[in-house]
Amino acid sequence: MGNDIDEVVRGAGRPRDPRIEQALLAAVRDLLTEGGYAAVTVAAVADRAGTTKAALYRRWPALPHLIHEAAFPGELAQDLVLGADLATDLTGVVRGTRDTLCSPIGAAALPGLLAEVGAWPDLHAAMMRRFGGVFAALEDRLQKAVRDGDAHSEARADDVLRLAIGAVLAGLLLTPGELDDAWVDRISATLTRSLRP
Amino acid sequence: MGNDIDEVVRGAGRPRDPRIEQALLAAVRDLLTEGGYAAVTVAAVADRAGTTKAALYRRWPALPHLIHEAAFPGELAQDLVLGADLATDLTGVVRGTRDTLCSPIGAAALPGLLAEVGAWPDLHAAMMRRFGGVFAALEDRLQKAVRDGDAHSEARADDVLRLAIGAVLAGLLLTPGELDDAWVDRISATLTRSLRP
Amino acid sequence: MGNDIDEVVRGAGRPRDPRIEQALLAAVRDLLTEGGYAAVTVAAVADRAGTTKAALYRRWPALPHLIHEAAFPGELAQDLVLGADLATDLTGVVRGTRDTLCSPIGAAALPGLLAEVGAWPDLHAAMMRRFGGVFAALEDRLQKAVRDGDAHSEARADDVLRLAIGAVLAGLLLTPGELDDAWVDRISATLTRSLRP
Amino acid sequence: MGNDIDEVVRGAGRPRDPRIEQALLAAVRDLLTEGGYAAVTVAAVADRAGTTKAALYRRWPALPHLIHEAAFPGELAQDLVLGADLATDLTGVVRGTRDTLCSPIGAAALPGLLAEVGAWPDLHAAMMRRFGGVFAALEDRLQKAVRDGDAHSEARADDVLRLAIGAVLAGLLLTPGELDDAWVDRISATLTRSLRP
DNA sequence: CACTAATCGAGACGGTACGTCGCGTCTTGTG
DNA sequence: CACAAGACGCGACGTACCGTCTCGATTAGTG
Structure with a gap:
């Protein structure tokens, strides 16, 4: 007993074909690579994935959500390792951010995605969540740096991260x-x- | 003598009504304020301006160009005065960038505009030109700072400017x-x- | 012996819930009354009946068949009594036809049903069968009328019936x-x- | 002067391409012939006509209106000549009605059209108008027949016409x-x- | 008492059509 | 020429319905 609700929720109706989800994500990545953001049409994605628009709308409230998931899957901090000296760690953050946002797929998706963020609050939240791990790790690292005397005591992880992301963003959008x-x-x-005491 | 070309260009046929240009720019600003980027459609702009789509296309190659001109008229460095101590001058640059990009109209126009930049090379060039004056002024100021011992010798104006713009951009797009x-x-x-020697 | 087949057919598996059949027929009649033919969709019918589309398709090959059965159950000649003088009997046929086809439910169902007849041969056959009893009764009555000298000898029951049905149909479709x-x-x-000798 | 309004109405904007109207009507007739009512899709019609859905919706409020105009152009009484003896004239009416409604195109269009009539009051009115000429002519002819002693005095043209149309309709829909x-x-x-005195 | 087989609910699936909207171009008549 | 008006081709949008299917859970009769 206990999880009746779960069982009901899981058990109801024909389950979704998990291959469709993957095919749609892959189709978005293909189209982004081949034709850029403009080529990523609901019909084109469904077609390429060998399914239909309805199957897509069953899984995501709108196209931008799917594009977001296709272009930026998982957590950004995935392979971020902080632990060396501060300069090296910051280089890792900047490089990681650049690699993610400037990958062919990311670069194709990002401008359009940022334009849609205003219209979809939940999309905005989802994008912010991607940076959650990086922010937490950077905050820890910065506190240690302050204790070690490598950083001044007013240093803020959010400002540093925003500067890093912003630098990549400005570079990507204005001077790719x-x-x-x-x-x-x-x-x-x-x-x-800028962090020196 | 002198402006033959101008005369020929100007002289042929009925001259353009200068009020239409202003009405279209104002219409874009109104629509941006009222309904955001999505509300700025060619038909809506022409309607609001009391004119027609054809008149619009006679003046701008496409809608984004008009939006750009409406949201970011003139030079960004317009009222930028550099000459105080370095910290004050940098504050002026950051504040000026923020004020321009985060104004209600600018904030509404920018995400969409950045998304269209990829499709319109000339629009990209036009946007970059806006920062030309700021860049030149900042470069001069930085050289003076190096001479005065206020900045280290490898400081680059383009990096500083991109960090400033990027910080505003990241803030505007992600954490407005x-x-x-x-x-x-x-x-x-x-x-x-970060500039300290 | 006798009904082996019946027993085999009936015996296998869980028996159908007889209430579902009635609920679906009633749901169709409700929807026809409330929203006309356009409101009678498979999903709406199943929903209203408190069951599912699968249960519906288990009982009828397609929606029009169910609608037909819901709107025109049983034999049309049900309460047709022929035996009075010819004029009275013909009035009964015309009135009966009108009453059946022009009832709120019948009138709502008929135009759509007639349009689907072309696509479903078995539906066409089923509709024709409804008139079988009336036709047989009318034919008998007409033969008697000929014998009695009330009708000319070339009178044909099918033509008379078609004229009666057609008159109702034209009235229903064109001048309800x-x-x-x-x-x-x-x-x-x-x-x-027209039948007089 | 006087028709300023007409001039304004006619003169405003780019005039419609008259070939598109004809192409759409022809496309409907082709599709009706080849694939029946089900093949007459907005997209298919526009495609076949070499134009677009928008051009179609600019001319007719919905597909059924276009189909009606394509399948039953002009007045039904067009080549109806009344003037011979009553029996001959009635044969002309019945034959003309049958020929029109049972032509390949008419027969394909009619069932679907009649089903849509309920949803489009203006379509209903348009269909009724087609019979206007026939009704007027038949009424005149019947009055003369009454004067000549060929018809009884209570004969009504509308009933006769409805019987004729109904007979064709019932035949077409039920026993083609x-x-x-x-x-x-x-x-x-x-x-x-039935008209005899 | 297990086994079998059809039903039930729920809802995803591929397919197809719908009617609307926006873009950037074009074709008129009138200044 | 410019201008107002509006049609044009194009292509995407999001929704709706159809008839089929795949689940897990009942619900009888049978071995």
Whole structure:
């Protein structure tokens, strides 16, 4: 006894075909790569995935939600390891952010996605959640840096993270193609300097 | 002599009604304020301006160009005065950027505009040009700061500007409503620290 | 022996809930009355009956068959009594036809049903069968009338019946609301005249 | 002067391409012939006509209106000539009605059209108007017949016409294929008999 | 008492059509 | 030429209905 509700919820009706979900996500990634954001149409995605628009709308409230999930699956902090010296750790954050947002798929999806955020509050929340892990890790790391005397005591993780994300965003939207590894090093060094006590 | 070309161009046929241009720009600003980016459709703009779509397309190659001009007229560096100490000047740059991009009209127009940039190279160029004056002024100021010993010698104006713009952009797109004056001060202070020799 | 087949057919598996059949028929009649033919969708019928689409399709090959059975149950000649003089009997046929086809439910169902007849041969057959009893009775009556000298010898029951049905049909489809009792009397009189020797 | 309104109405905007109207009507007729009522889809019609759905909706409020105009253009009484003896004239009415409603296109369109009549009051009115000429002519002819002693004085043109239309309708919807010339003669004779004084 | 087989509810599935909207172009008549 | 008006081709949108299917859970009769 106990989880009657769960059982009812799980058991009701024909279960969704899990392959359709994957096929739709893959179709979005294909179309983003081949034709950019404009090519990602509800009909085109469904077609490419070998299914129908209705199946798509059953899973996501609108196209941008699906695109978001397809372009930025999982947690951004996934392979972020903080533990070296502060400069190295900040480089990791900046590089990770750049790699994620500037990947072919990410770069194709992001501008359009950001434009739709205003119309879909839940989409906005979902995007913010992606940065949750990075923020927590960075906050911990910064507190340690303050204790170790590597950072001044007013340093704020949210400001640092927003500067990093913002730098990538501005680069991606305004001057794409200049965000090479040298740029990562320069921005990381700048952030490191800004934290000095 | 002199402006033959102008005369030929101007002289042929009925001259354009200059009021239409202004009415269209005003209509875009009204619609942005009232209904956001989604409300700014060609038909709605022309209607609100009391004119027609054809008149609009005679003046701008496409809607985003008109929106750009309506939301961000003139040069961004317009009322930027650099000459005080470095911290104050940087605060001016950050505040000016925030004020421009986060004005009700700017905030409504920017996400959509950035999404369209990929499709209209000339629109991208036009947007970049807006920052030209700020960049030049900041570069001058930074060189002086290096000479004065206020900034380290590897400081780059483009990186600083991109960090400032990026910070505003990230704030606007991801956490709007948090970009108050205290935020401006914190970010400006951070940038100033990052420039210390 | 005798009903082995019946027993085998009946015995296997869980028996059908007889209340569902009635609930579906009643649901169709409700929806026809409330919202007309367009309101009678498979999902709406199943919902209203408190059951599901699958249960419906287990009982009828398609929606029109169910609608037919709901709107025109049983034999049309049910309460047709022929035996008075010819004029009275013809009035009975015309009135009966009108009453059946022009009842609120019948009138709502008929136009749609007739449109579907082309797509469902078995539905066509089922509809024709409804008139079988009336036709047989009318044919008998007409033969007697010929013998009695009340009708000319070339009178054909099928033509008379088609004229009667057609008159109701044309009235229902083209000028509904005019098929009152006076109309029944006029049409009956006309048919009676046409049969005179 | 005087028709300012007309001039304004006519002169405003780009005029409709008259070829599109014809192409759409022809497309409906083609599709009716080839695939029946079910094949007449908004998209299919527009496609076949080499135009778009929007152009169609600009001309007719809905598909049934277009189908009606395509299947039953002009006045039904077009080539109806009344003036011979009553029996011949009635045969002309019955035959004309049958020919119009039972033509391949008419037969394909009619059942569906009649089903939609309930949903579109204006469509109903348009269909009724088609019979206006026939009714007027028949009324005149009947009055003359009464004066000549060929018809009894209570004969009503509307009843006769409804009987004729109804006979064709019932034949078309219930027993198509039996409405040959012999049937026309039988029904006409029946109607003639029914009018005898 | 298990076993079998059809039913029940719920709801996803592929397919197809709907009517609307926006874009950027075009074609008129009138200044 | 510009201008108002509005039709044009194009293509996407989100919804609705159809008839089928796949589940897990009943609900009889049978072995």
